[in-house]
Amino acid sequence: MSRKGLPVIHATEKVRIIMNFSKGAFICLFLFCLSTGGVHAAGPLSPVEAKYQAEYPALFEKYSKAVTLIESPGRNPAGLKEANVLLGEIIKANLNFAPAYVAYARLTFLLGFDPGQLSNNLRPSYAEGTTDRVQAAARQALNLEPSYADAYLPIAFAHIYWGEFEQARQALQMADALGSKSPWLYLYNAKILFGERKYDAAKLLYQFVLDQEVTDKSAYHHALFELANSYRFSRGYDEAEVWYLKAIDYAPRPSHLNTYASFLIYIRTDFDKAIEVGRRSMELETTYFTNFITGIAYYAKASTIEAESGEYAAQPYLDTATEIFPEMLTAMSQLGNHRNTRHLSWFLDRKIRKTIENARSRKQT
Amino acid sequence: MRIWFLLLMVISISFGIWETVDAVFFTPGIFDVAESYYFEFPLYAYFGFSFWGGLALLFALMTRKEWGYPLAFTYIIINFAVALLIGVVNILDETFMLKYLLAIAPPSERDIGFIAEYVAAPSTQLRAKVGLIVILLPSAYYLWLVRRNREYFCN
Numbered sequence: 001m002s003r004k005g006l007p008v009i010h011a012t013e014k015v016r017i018i019m020n021f022s023k024g025a026f027i028c029l030f031l032f033c034l035s036t037g038g039v040h041a042a043g044p045l046s047p048v049e050a051k052y053q054a055e056y057p058a059l060f061e062k063y064s065k066a067v068t069l070i071e072s073p074g075r076n077p078a079g080l081k082e083a084n085v086l087l088g089e090i091i092k093a094n095l096n097f098a099p100a101y102v103a104y105a106r107l108t109f110l111l112g113f114d115p116g117q118l119s120n121n122l123r124p125s126y127a128e129g130t131t132d133r134v135q136a137a138a139r140q141a142l143n144l145e146p147s148y149a150d151a152y153l154p155i156a157f158a159h160i161y162w163g164e165f166e167q168a169r170q171a172l173q174m175a176d177a178l179g180s181k182s183p184w185l186y187l188y189n190a191k192i193l194f195g196e197r198k199y200d201a202a203k204l205l206y207q208f209v210l211d212q213e214v215t216d217k218s219a220y221h222h223a224l225f226e227l228a229n230s231y232r233f234s235r236g237y238d239e240a241e242v243w244y245l246k247a248i249d250y251a252p253r254p255s256h257l258n259t260y261a262s263f264l265i266y267i268r269t270d271f272d273k274a275i276e277v278g279r280r281s282m283e284l285e286t287t288y289f290t291n292f293i294t295g296i297a298y299y300a301k302a303s304t305i306e307a308e309s310g311e312y313a314a315q316p317y318l319d320t321a322t323e324i325f326p327e328m329l330t331a332m333s334q335l336g337n338h339r340n341t342r343h344l345s346w347f348l349d350r351k352i353r354k355t356i357e358n359a360r361s362r363k364q365t
Numbered sequence: 366m367r368i369w370f371l372l373l374m375v376i377s378i379s380f381g382i383w384e385t386v387d388a389v390f391f392t393p394g395i396f397d398v399a400e401s402y403y404f405e406f407p408l409y410a411y412f413g414f415s416f417w418g419g420l421a422l423l424f425a426l427m428t429r430k431e432w433g434y435p436l437a438f439t440y441i442i443i444n445f446a447v448a449l450l451i452g453v454v455n456i457l458d459e460t461f462m463l464k465y466l467l468a469i470a471p472p473s474e475r476d477i478g479f480i481a482e483y484v485a486a487p488s489t490q491l492r493a494k495v496g497l498i499v500i501l502l503p504s505a506y507y508l509w510l511v512r513r514n515r516e517y518f519c520n
């Protein structure tokens with residue numbers, strides 16, 4: 001239920017309570033209820049957005065459509081491109097339409113995200129210049145509307161990305177003080193705590209966002225996935241798996257599937273499931289990282305099969321692995337870097353040595 | 366002994382009345398927290414009773430009404446039950462304290478990260494458990510005090 005949108009329900013409940021009291025009590029309590037009812041009646045739009053909605057209804061409609069596309073949880077590239085076009089049209093029509101700059105800053109991050117470079121420590125990579133463009137767009141919005149709370153959020157995220165947690169915290173406090181109602185206010189605070197390895201505190205904030213009635217689906221999705229990561233890093237592996245699955249069920253994103261696959265390989269050592277997840281990720285988007293993680297899952301599976309049933313049984317898995325991800329040396333070092341899969345890297349080590357020896361003997365011949 | 370009893374009762378009732386005024390006028394965010402636990406209606410009922418029951422109890426104490434005795438008993442038991450309930454929820458649901466602190470702290474002064482860190486600290490969780498036990502003691506004392514001064518309400 002949108003408590004913001006349904007003040008009538010509160011009023012009914014209140015009337016039911018106050019009927020039990022005397023007439024004087026009725027009037028006083030009614031005043032109490034009115035005062036709290038006012039708090040519940042706040043709309044989902046920020047004051048700045050409401051102002052622009054009233055002044056430029058046609059442009060605001062376009063803006064709302066763009067925001068809906070930006071907030072879609074699955075990161076649909078076509079949708080993001082459409083949002084980009086819509087925002088371009090708005091800014092072209094009115095250079096002073098401040099909310100469009102904030103939406104553009106959010107979109108810049110989504111477009112600048114480079115899934116091919118998602119590193120193993122779960123830190124996403126962005127194309128060069130992304131954070132500068134984000135900061136410039138958000139600052140433009142602040143120049144137009146100095147009290148625009150939500151404009152501080154992209155600035156905070158840019159600082160978080162560069163590990164400048166103190167500046168990020170200041171930006172978030174500004175957003176909070178100016179009355180931001182965005183779930184990203186809590187998510188970015190959680191991100192800082194995660195960056196500082198305070199996983200328990202981060203988990204609380206992610207859970208807090210999940211308990212709210214969040215209309216921004218991408219924020220909800222982000223909270224699900226990051227809660228899983230927080231559990232993973234605080235060694236709550238069972239809970240991490242539950243939250244990974246919830247995030248994937250909510251909206252499958254290749255980067256999330258890849259992270260879940262890496263969890264299955266390095267922590268759960270469930271290679272069959274990792275292959276399945278990796279394959280699903282490759283179906284959605286084929287990047288270096290999807291091939292990398294699926295290839296490693298195949299290499300790991302080939303290693304276990306060879307140990308159990310011999311080289312012949314493992315060969316089909318090895319062939320598929322080399323087809324998907326031919327960099328066997330990288331796969332070996334990845335498996336060797338994790339305690340649970342270290343023993344499997346020896347298999348690849350033997351394979352690499354054997355290949356080199358074969359090449360030498362062929363050369364000698 | 367009687368003055369001590371009256372003094373404690375007045376302090377307790379004033380606290381109950383102030384709690385209601387504070388919740389409704391200064392920290393209405395706690396109703397959002399209650400709503401997230403489907404507890405909004407009982408909370409309104411509780412605050413209604415705290416406020417009007419408190420005023421009635423003050424009147425009963427001043428005029429030594431006979432019905433003041435059961436009212437005092439009910440007042441203490443309901444306050445005790447709500448405190449107990451909040452304490453139990455706080456232990457069972459880690460996010461409860463976070464939600465509560467975020468609801469009562471003014472956005473211009475709060476640091477969300479710091480509050481989350483404070484709530485997640487093991488010492489805070491321990492304090493919450495100890496606090497739950499501690500809160501039971503004054504309630505028991507109040508009940509004993511009211512029972513002991515039963516004849517005060519028989520004017």
